[in-house]
Each structure stands twice: as structure tokens, then as C-alpha cells.
Amino acid sequence: MDLTPLVVSFVTFFGIYLILALSMNLEYGLTGLPNFGKVFFYSVGAYTSAFVVSRLMLALGGASLVPWSAEAAVFREELARSEPWLAIGLFLLCLVLAALVGAALGSLLSSPALRVQDVYLALILLVVAEIARVYVRATEGFIGGPHGLGGIPNPFRFIEGAGPRGLAYAGLVLALAAGAYVLVERITHSPFGRLMKAVRDDELAAQVLGKRTHWVKAQVMAVGSALAAVAGVLYAFFTEFVGTEDFDSQLTFTVLLMVILGGAGNHRGVVAGTLIMTAIDRFTRPSFLALLGLQLPVDINYARHALIGVLLVLLILYRPQGLAPEGRVRTAAREEVRHLGVSS
């Protein structure tokens, strides 16, 4: 039994979900911004990749095909196999572009927070995600409308064999997720991180102290949305296909559950929450159970979603702080005191 595909999909999805969950933690956990449009910013990354790669590769390869046609997808896969640097370059370009577009849209969509309370902001962002999905689905000229767009070649296309290629990509995703973790940790323990918590805990008090709280929200949404868009790019290049069906709001709530399960405001807890949820997500797929020779009387996909709902409700009811409650702020001065052996 070859476990490589399983390891690859587990590690890759763990990395992608971790980036999403950390960005949600930055917004929801630390700043109190319920970004229930998370899946929209994730889709922005995927759509950007699909759009840019499909057009640029056809233009560079000198082929005049319909970008979302099957022939074009095959052409791109072939081109990526023969021109490794082109594929890698395009992948990097997509990462940068998606992060920029995500940041711009994120800061733009933080503006409702100027006017409305958190619950209304959550509803607005949720509806925005739905608007984008309906729009992209009905617009064929963008990424193929209802059929989606395939042939977004993996940057490691030149590596022969699905196993080694998948492992290389999983490693890359994990490295980027680790980078995201370092980034959000640094932000959280910086003076700006303390400002974020101040906005969450008492916005009025922060304003009285002369802090421009809406600017804080815009910056947090920009960083969070850029991260989500990067996760979207990683997803697009992993599945090599982008369609609107993948960007249902159910994903937003799964990511929210990762944050609440791990402990809102605690990045280490969110890593644990993401690990648990990824395990539940990946090991309850029919394909995995078939691998074990298990045949269940019920459709496991429905049962998995029901479990997600049960966990969400039970956590909010009985343990809203999650597995790991938010720790205290670490500052350079406090660390120094600790090293001196004085209890602070």
C-alpha cells in the first residue's frame, strides 16, 4: 500500500488550512473582526492564479486557444513540463500578485467596520463571498464560468512521478505555512499586536488614547486577506483546477472552527486546532476509508459536516476559549525580567 498520496494530501491541506486559520486568528481571534468572507479572499488567490496562468502561458507559448478549454489545459501542462523555470516563475508571480490583490481587497472590505457592528460586518462579508461566487460562476470569460478552469500546472511539473512531485510541493506548502506562523507571531507580539487586542477588547478606550482603530482594522484585514489569497494560490496549483464549487462558505466556518477549537488568540492552539480538523477532514474521506477496506452504512461526507457543526456548537456552549486559552503578551522587557529570575 503506497501511502505517499495520502501523506501529500494531508500535509498540503494542513499547510493551506493553517495559513487560512492563522489569518482568521489574526482577524477574529486577536482583533475581533469576524471575517466570515474568508472563503472569498481564499478564492481571490485561486482565481488570480487561474486567470494569470491560463492567459500568460498561452501567450508565451504562442498558442491561440480558448483559455478554459481542455486543449489549452493540456498545452499548459506540456509547456510546464518542458520549461521548469517558466512554471516556477509563474507560480511565484501568482503568489505575489494574489497577495497584493488580496491585501487591497481586504483593506477595502474592512471599510464596513467603520460603520457597523461586528455581527453586521460578518453578514456583509458573508454576502460578499456569495456575490463573488455567483458572479464568477455566471461569467464564462473569466475562469470558464460553471465549468471552471483546469491545467494550472504545478510548479514542480518537471519532476517525473506524482509521488516525488507531490512531496516536493507539500514541503513547499509547509515551509510557507511555517513562514506565515512566524509572521503572525511577530505581529502579535509587536506593539501593533497589543493595539489589535486593544481594538478587540475596548475600541472606545483605544480611540480615547488616540489610536486610529479603523486603520488598525484595515491593516489587519489586508494582512489576513493577503495570507488567505496566498493559501488560495497554493490550493489552485495543488489541485491544478479552479472552479466556483470549491469556494462555498462552509469552508469559512470550518476554518473558524479550527480557530475556536484551538483557542482564539493563541496561534499555537490554532496549529493544534488545524491539525485536528485536517485529520478529521482528510481521514473521513470515502477514498481513505476505502483504502482501509471500510464500508460505512452512511455517507461519511454528511457525517463529517454534521460533526463540524456539533463541535462548533459544543465549543461555543462549553469551552469558548478553546483548547489553549490566549496567553499573555510577550514583550522584550518582560522577557528580560523573566531572565533575571524576577517574577513579574
Added chain:
Amino acid sequence: MPWEELTPSLFQGILMGSLFVLMAVGLTLTYAVSRVINFAHGELVTLGAYAAALAVNLSGLSLLPALVLGAAAGALAALTLDELIYKPLMARRASPLYLLVASIGASIILRHLIYLAADAGGWLNIKARVMVDLVGFVGYAAVTSLHLQVVPAALGLSLLLHLFLTRSRTGKAMRALAENPDLARASAIPVARLRRLAWLIAGAMAGLGGGFWAVYANIQPALGALLFLRLAAASILGGLTNVYATILGGYVVGLGENVGITLANAWAGVPLEFRTLITFAMVVLVLLFRPSGLGDLFTPGRSRRWI
């Protein structure tokens, strides 16, 4: 403007608007009385739809008792949700955002339990086997028996609700509870009982709307989830708190998605697939600029009307 397209879309809009009214009034009622935006409200619709459809298809019930059964299923589920999830949370002084997240969880649970049951029973895509008769034509629009049942039901129940809220002692107490829960409790209003009643009414109307939907079109377990943002739009147009404005909001959504898109399609070439975008755009604009919705129309000079 071609008449042959406009009149059918007008009648379709009235039908959809009436269905949205039936489904959305409960969402407004529960928000006003308990301050929970109940995301699981869509699943109450699904439950009602399935209860009615199965009653007709499996036990050969006629439409009226099947609809009553659908309403009962919705009411029971609504009461259970409140007692098991929202009440305990509010006793712990959970924030509105926590209540929202819990209701999203509740909606996910209910939806997928329905999925599991429907999958086991082979009912993933069914329709109530009820004959819908053609009654006649108005211009180019076909009027069916469904129109003659749904529109009076929506308007009649709205009128009943109005009389209940303005004429009966219990209804007045419910309005007091919505306006100021603390003051209501201090005035010895039986808060817990009224709250249960509000959830029962809300669930029953949602279930009834679902029952009609099972006659109108095929149903699936995701029915309520697919409808939720649109029926919530009617409620949001009602400022989430005003029943009268919600009724108006239901027709605005129904007509917007039918007459509105037909006009936009004829004049500006907007694709018909964008019909829900009209509703969603209204939701975003109202939430941003007029959180009290159309409620201002009914109470000029006051900031917000409760129920």
C-alpha cells in the same frame, strides 16, 4: 418592454414574494424577541418541506394536513434549537457574535442530519406529489392553484400576526419583550413563555413556507441553506426587527429577483443568472447605510420599531 415577459415575471415575483414573507417573518420575530440571528432558520424551512412532502408521498395525506405537519415540524425544531442552544448561551451572557457562530453551527448540524436521513431514505431530490392546476391566464401569465393558496396564506397569516401583536394581551406583551427585555421582566411579563411562543410561531411559518416550496419545486436537504441569504434579505430589509417591513421586504426581494431581473435583462442585457445578485446587493447596501431597513417607513420620526 415585452409584455409577454413582464406579466409572468410579475406573477412569479408575487408567488416568490409570498413564500419569502412566510419564511422570513419568523426570522424577524425570533431576532426581535431573543436577539439571535438564527442561521438555522433555513433548515426549519427544509424540515417543513420534507415533512410535508413525505406526508403526501408516503402516507397519501392531502395538502392541508401535510402543510400542518410541515408547520408542526418547523415549530418543534425551532423550539428545540432555542431551548438547547440559544437559551443556555444567553444565560451565560454570550456575545451576539457567539450566538451567531452557534446558530451557524446549529444550521450545519441540522442540514447534514437531514442529508443523512434523506440519503438513507432515498429522498435527496423529491417533490410533493400534489397536482398544481392551471386556473387561468392574466395577460401572458399563467395563474395556478398554487398562487391562490400561497398568496392568501402569506397575506392572511400576516394579518393574523398583526392582529395578534396589536390586539391580544399576549401579543402586546411580546412586543414589550422585544422592545425592552429587562423592563418586560420587571413588569412581570412571562418572558420565558413568550419566548417559547415566538419560536413556535417562527418555526411554524418557516415550516409552512417549506411545505409550499415542496409543492412548488423539487426539494433537497440544502434547500434552506440555499434560500437562507435570500429570505434573510427580506428580514434585513425589515431591519431584522420589524415584522411589517419584513413583509414588504419579502415582496421587494421576490419582485426584484423576477420583475427586476427581467427589466435589467431587457434594457441592459444583465444575464438572468444574476438574479440573486440584486438581492445580495440590496442586503449589503441596507446593512451599510440603513440598518433599520424599511422600518422607518412605518414609524416616521422613531429610530427603530420592534416587531
